[in-house]
Amino acid sequence: MAPVVVLSHPQLGENIGAAARAMANFGLAELRLVAPRDGWPNGRAQAMAAGAAGIVDAATLFATTAEALADLTRVYATTARERGITKEVLTPAEAAQRLRSAEVGGERTAILFGNERAGLDNDEISLCDAVITIPTAQFASLNLGQAVLLNAYEWFRAADTTPAARTEHGALHRRPTRAELFQLFAHLEDELEASGFLYPPEKHDAMARAIRATIHRARLTYQEVQTLRGMIVALAKGKHRVRKDC
């Protein structure tokens, strides 16, 4: 299945329509919107989409980026510039190859785009496996529709050069859904919070994001996610139990 396109907090309906049209040109079909600024449905999105209005009509709406990504197993975040995060940065071409391989392995994939003004914030990036940055000359002013276009183009183009199917993991070692990963994040961060590790408060979010980046890079299997959660429980449980007993 082709990657889902997720637009986080898009502002102009015209840009949503342009994104849909760019998708249709290169065989992408599923569009998800996180809290579009001007509400939904949006007549200008439909007008701009023209022949791709079907994609706009079928677009699904989410309140948060985390919810929009919940059922997916591989998500790449598009960013225009370096973010100082320890995270893999891919060209659109390399990302397209990896998306194709993942699809062959049965994964549900997506590309996440930020809004026109500010792009994605660091919390949103922390929900993704890696970052895609389009290489540009010194002058760089790609708009949202163009960013979708170039990524969709690379995905379409990758179809004929995709290496033969190969999956890193056996059948029992499926990739976790985004929701399962988010539960791991929440579990770990709760325990670290309780133990005073995420301190001081002003550093809390940056520390949590750094930990998430590490976990993403490990590309855990579902089984490994469960193992990690078991480890967290084991490491933390004595503490709670003994405290209660005292």
Place this chain on the structure above:
Amino acid sequence: MAPVVVLSHPQLGENIGAAARAMANFGLAELRLVAPRDGWPNGRAQAMAAGAAGIVDAATLFATTAEALADLTRVYATTARERGITKEVLTPAEAAQRLRSAEVGGERTAILFGNERAGLDNDEISLCDAVITIPTAQFASLNLGQAVLLNAYEWFRAADTTPAARTEHGALHRRPTRAELFQLFAHLEDELEASGFLYPPEKHDAMARAIRATIHRARLTYQEVQTLRGMIVALAKGKHRVRKDC
């Protein structure tokens, strides 16, 4: 020298501006216009070009396509579909490779784009060395600016020294030595052992190896190793302390 972009009989100033902007994103600089419908200069072209207004200002004007191409040694014509002409049809990627090679050989190259309504006519195509067709899905509605964008992108990419994937590591983010990793393994396994996680004994070694494999795959930085060790201490410390106190 980068390829010249030649727009034959463009209609809307906005599209000329969008083409200039697409060019600037990917390092193209020379724009030639053949008989733009609304005359020249065109305020809307300048407005749309924004930061790329320099390209619009420097654009040169020609009465015919033949004159616009006269001093060039290699020209590719872009078309949206097959024309039944016995002419080589290139993908933008293949064209970009050939343009790069030609430039190295001292040639003056160009990509020719038709107008928004009808594209290039067969006479114009007959002036060119080969045809570039952008591969698309069944739905195909690329506009002039997008066609320039994709060709410029491929040209830029053909020179690309951007690695397909890299990780954003700062200077502080060196890779750990093997000894530092082994200390992490020992620390983690000791705590998991103490908490009863590595149980039963006959599975101890296999479980420890699986955890190590996960950690290896994350390709941790030294800083992340230290963070992990801090997390283990934080998660386990209450337990030990309280136990001692009891």
